[in-house]
């Protein structure tokens with residue numbers, strides 16, 4: 001099974017579909033729910049957090065998020081940090097892992113993770129260096145990448161720098177199918193698609209702390 005850890009497209013049963021609180025929960029398949037920093041608005045935040053609180057124990061809701069910090073988009077940093085902290089709290093209440101969006105805010109992210117070391121956090125669309133990958137993995141992070149993060153020489157170096165037992169793959173909002181993501185990653189890593197598929201399934205289940213298949 002080519003598992004898609006984070007997608008905004010509905011319809012696949014081997015994927016985690018990302019929902020915003022304003023969206024309808026898909027009829028079947030796994031999903032996550034979070035307030036994306038780009039869509040965060042101070043006046044609707046409380047209502048959206050309420051919506052999330054009402055579904056956190058849904059059996060098909062696997063993770064809280066995507067949520068996080070983006071210094072290139074979205075509202076003021078303090079508002080973003082407040083919303084992120086509230087969603088970290090929801091993840092704690094639900095005992096479900098967190099899927100994080102982070103752009104140019106790694107210092108803040110690392111500081112927050114240090115005070116939540118026992119929680120499972122995955123960083124999606126990881127676009128940092130191999131050194132950053134090692135630093136994040138030492139703190140327990142899992143790292144998810146898609147085609148964009150594997151582009152060019154720096155993308156190859158990045159992918160090879162992610163510890164094998166922390167690697168996740170995703171399509172996010174990219175229209176290419178997850179098969180292409182696995183194909184490209186397998187080629188860069190010099191392994192068969194079957195071996196990569198098995199590796200990612202183990203990683204997904206270890207990260208979530210439950211069996212899915």
Ligand SMILES: [Zn+2]
Pocket residue numbers: 006008018066172173
């Ligand atoms: Zn996304």
